[in-house]
Amino acid sequence: QVQLVESGGGLVQAGGSLRLSCAASGRAVNIYAMAWFRQAPGKEREFVTTIRWSGGNTVYKDSVKGRFTISRDNAKNTVYLQMNSLKPEDTAVYYCAADTHGGGYNVWGQGTQVTVSS
Numbered sequence: 494q495v496q497l498v499e500s501g502g503g504l505v506q507a508g509g510s511l512r513l514s515c516a517a518s519g520r521a522v523n524i525y526a527m528a529w530f531r532q533a534p535g536k537e538r539e540f541v542t543t544i545r546w547s548g549g550n551t552v553y554k555d556s557v558k559g560r561f562t563i564s565r566d567n568a569k570n571t572v573y574l575q576m577n578s579l580k581p582e583d584t585a586v587y588y589c590a591a592d593t594h595g596g597g598y599n600v601w602g603q604g605t606q607v608t609v610s611s
Contacts, residue, residue, distance in 0.1 A: 495519035502605030510577045515589030517570040525592040527572040531585035579609045
């Protein structure tokens, strides 16, 4: 089965930007969609954005629309999350997820910390 490797997290001031990446490794992967979730301290994990692998259709959580952009490189089996105009409330561990069977997100990354200071 595939594994997801995330990178790009870090500390940034409010109004700044970060770019996360998530690479799927493994032979003969068949990706239907990839997504980003996040979990802030003391809160439930929440959906942020997703992208359909073949068509590129995207969906965003309302609070990140216009600020975050998800994209993918099909040849590299990699998904990216460009985060602009970051706010302190964006602080969370960000998790990459993949749907490799068409039935929901079944593969998850380990998470990468994003911290936005005031």
